[in-house]
Each structure stands twice: as structure tokens, then as C-alpha cells.
Amino acid sequence: MPKMTKAAVFVEPNRIVLDDKPISDVGPLDALIRLATTTICGTDIHILKGEYPAERGLTIGHEPVGSIEKSARRTGVFRWQRVIAGAICPSEYSSAPLHA
Secondary structure, three states: OOOEEEEEEEEEOOEEEEEEEEOOOOOOOOEEEEEEEEEOOHHHHHHHHOOOOOOOOOEOOOEEEEEEEEEOHHHOOOOOOEEEOOOOOOHHHOOOOEEO
């Protein structure tokens, strides 16, 4: 059984719930962040209002701040390193956190 975590999940317009989601394993360019906090942005508000298309089950809040829990060798980040994942970054870095 996969490890689970709590996440803010889109259900339908005007409805987001706190639900269990599986924790994915890291791929060759990935890092798993232990969250200290996360923020929402305008896109999340548009999703909530039903103004932006989103499927049921989408995790809301994509600007996390925390520390590296686990990473692949090729990411260039190390366990316990503090990181922030910006909402806008070049596509080749979209799955890797940016240094704090």
C-alpha cells in the first residue's frame, strides 16, 4: 500500500476538500519535498470558481516551500536542503524545485 498524505483537492466548482492522496516515488529528475507551507495563486482561484477547466481530483496549491525529503541523484538537491518551487519556471525544470 502506498504512503499517503493530505492534499487540497478540487471536486467541482466552488468545492475543494482535504483528501488523502498517494505520495509518488521520485523519478530520475524529481525531488520529494516535505512541505512547511504552500500557497495558492490566481490559477487556483479560477479553478475553484469554475473559470478554468480542471478535472476532479486535481491537487490545488502549487507553490510549495519546504525541505528535500528524497531526491534522485540528477536533481542537484540534497536531503534536508530548503527549497521553494515557483509557479512559473522553464519547462526543463518544471519537475525540480528551485533553490531557496
